[in-house]
Amino acid sequence: MTRMLVPLLMAFANVLAATPALASEWQTQPGSTLGFAAEAQGEKFSGAFERFEARIRFAPDALTGSRFEVEIDLKSVNSQNTERDEMLADEAFFNSAAEPAASYFAERFSRLEDGRFRADGVLTLRGVSAPVPLDFSWTGDASAATLEGEASLDRIAFNVGAGEWADAEAITHHVSVRTKLVLTAKPSTTP
Amino acid sequence: MQWRNSEARWGSTAQLLHWGIALLIIGLVAVGLLMQELPNSLFKVKVYGWHKSIGLSVFALVLIRLLWRLLDRRPPYPLGMPRWQQRLSSGAHGLLYVLMIGMPVSGWLYNSAANFPLRWFGLFAVPSLSAPDPELKQLANQLHEYGFYVLAALFTLHVGAALHHHYFKRDATLTRMLPGRSKP
Numbered sequence: 001m002t003r004m005l006v007p008l009l010m011a012f013a014n015v016l017a018a019t020p021a022l023a024s025e026w027q028t029q030p031g032s033t034l035g036f037a038a039e040a041q042g043e044k045f046s047g048a049f050e051r052f053e054a055r056i057r058f059a060p061d062a063l064t065g066s067r068f069e070v071e072i073d074l075k076s077v078n079s080q081n082t083e084r085d086e087m088l089a090d091e092a093f094f095n096s097a098a099e100p101a102a103s104y105f106a107e108r109f110s111r112l113e114d115g116r117f118r119a120d121g122v123l124t125l126r127g128v129s130a131p132v133p134l135d136f137s138w139t140g141d142a143s144a145a146t147l148e149g150e151a152s153l154d155r156i157a158f159n160v161g162a163g164e165w166a167d168a169e170a171i172t173h174h175v176s177v178r179t180k181l182v183l184t185a186k187p188s189t190t191p
Numbered sequence: 192m193q194w195r196n197s198e199a200r201w202g203s204t205a206q207l208l209h210w211g212i213a214l215l216i217i218g219l220v221a222v223g224l225l226m227q228e229l230p231n232s233l234f235k236v237k238v239y240g241w242h243k244s245i246g247l248s249v250f251a252l253v254l255i256r257l258l259w260r261l262l263d264r265r266p267p268y269p270l271g272m273p274r275w276q277q278r279l280s281s282g283a284h285g286l287l288y289v290l291m292i293g294m295p296v297s298g299w300l301y302n303s304a305a306n307f308p309l310r311w312f313g314l315f316a317v318p319s320l321s322a323p324d325p326e327l328k329q330l331a332n333q334l335h336e337y338g339f340y341v342l343a344a345l346f347t348l349h350v351g352a353a354l355h356h357h358y359f360k361r362d363a364t365l366t367r368m369l370p371g372r373s374k375p
Contacts, residue, residue, distance in 0.1 A: 041240065043308030043316065080323035081306040087231055164233045 023065040026056040026145065026183040034072065034179045038155070039172040047079030047088075054181055056147070060117070060138055063109040068119055068134075070104040093160050099126055106134065119149075125158040132177075140183070147181040196263045200367035205263065208256040209368060212291070215249050216346075220339070243302060244312045250295035257288065269362040283348055290342045297334040304328035 035048035051073035058066040074096040077088050089096045106121025116137045123132040136149030155161055155175050165171060195202040201209070222242045229235040268277050299320055302309055306323035310316055321327055356364035 041236065041308070042310050042313060045306075045308060079306070082325075083305065083307075090231060092231075167233060170233050170236070 023057045023059040023062040023067070024142070024188070025186040026058065026181075027186050028054050028056070029182040029184055031182040032180060034070075034177075036175050036177045038175045041170065045079055045081070045084070047077055047085075049073060049076050050078050051076035056181065056183060058109075058138070058147075063111070063117070066107070066109050068104065068106040068121060072102040072104070073100065074102055075100055092162060092165055095126055102126075104132070104134075123153065123158070126160065128158045130157050134177075134179075136179075143185045145183045145185075147179070147183065149179045149181075151177040153177065196266060198264075198266060199363070200266060202263070203370070204259055205256075206368060206370060208252060208259065212249055212252050212256065215245055215252070216291070216342075219245055219249065220343075223339070240309070240313070243298065243309055243317075246295045246298050247311060247317065249291065250299075253288070253291040253295075266367055269356070269360065269364060280352070283345055283352075286341070287345050287349065290338055290345065294335065294338050294342065297331045297338060301328060301331035301335055304331055 032054070033048055034052050035046060037044060037046040039045070049072050053071045055067075055069040058068070074094040075089065077085055077094065077096075079085055079088070088094050091098075094102075102123065102125040104121050104123050106119035108120040110118050110120070112118055112135060116135055119134040119136065121132060121134055122129050130153075132151050132153050134149045134151045136147050139146050139148075153175050154173050155171070156166060156173050160175075161171055166173075193202045194204050196205055219242060222238060222245075226235065226238045226242060229238060268280070299317075303320040304322075304324045304327040306319075308316070308319070353365045353368075356362050357366070
């Protein structure tokens with residue numbers, strides 16, 4: 001009987017040890033950025049959202065329990081050009097008077113061959129939800145980490161710049177997004 | 192008609208530069224005043240692009256014209272023109288040159304400080320004169336606007352003086368800037 005019990009207990013102990021580590025919660029710190037770049041009239045321009053809230057739960061060894069939830073204040077867009085920012089707020093672009101926020105949600109993560117990760121997330125912008133994968137690197141330790149990610153999206157899929165602005169020569173359809181999150185671990189709430 | 196200036200009249204080079212730049216400036220003023228009234232549209236973006244591209248072309252032409260002015264002789268003032276009129280004419284022409292340089296430069300600076308990239312008629316990138324700078328943008332905008340008022344006043348004086356010489360003084364001041372055979 002004991003001869004059977006010991007391996008059983010050991011197996012149970014192994015299962016306990018193999019239980020995936022919990023993905024920890026992170027708090028964004030100053031220095032975190034969320035920017036985009038595209039081309040208009042053949043010239044590059046870039047901008048950033050000055051206000052966004054990223055609720056990040058992530059651990060490189062606990063992808064299953066990880067989760068990104070980001071809310072972006074579209075009115076905080078700054079492309080260092082007042083006229084352009086006003087135009088981006090217009091109905092034809094972000095329509096931020098009617099839809100002041102965009103959101104990004106991801107709970108499916110995978111590891112890329114180059115050591116980075118991919119979040120198969122969904123971006124909701126102007127009432128349209130569509131998949132936008134985010135590839136990111138994750139560096140740091142258990143208390144402080146940095147996420148550097150990039151994504152690429154088709155603005156037409158989200159009706160950003162519809163009508164005559166859909167002309168790809170006026171503004172490229174492809175918009176690249178870059179983000180850097182400076183993170184510190186939230187103090188654990190579970191005992 | 193000679194391409195160089197003579198004692199009696201302006202040559203074809205000076206005339207071409209004078210009338211070409213004049214037409215472009217009149218076009219720039221018309222477009223510049225109207226484009227501000229346009230609603231936001233792709234057309235508006237294009238019209239602004241034209242205004243900027245034509246303005247930069249005028250800048251280049253004025254530089255060539257100044258160089259030509261240095262190299263070539265200038266027909267003298269009509270005989271018997273009072274000294275004060277000569278001074279006024281010389282001062283007004285000097286100021287016209289200041290504005291023909293100042294308007295494109297302030298526009299270029301405004302565009303740069305406002306952080307608009309610019310391609311000359313969509314062909315090549317025009318370098319930016321400044322980093323994005325709201326204060327400089329406002330200053331350049333004011334220079335561009337007030338420059339326009341001064342330019343409009345000088346233009347009126349210039350045309351008025353030319354017509355005065357032609358119809359009242361009956362001298363060759365206007366005709367020597369016109370193509371065709373010079374009258375003795």
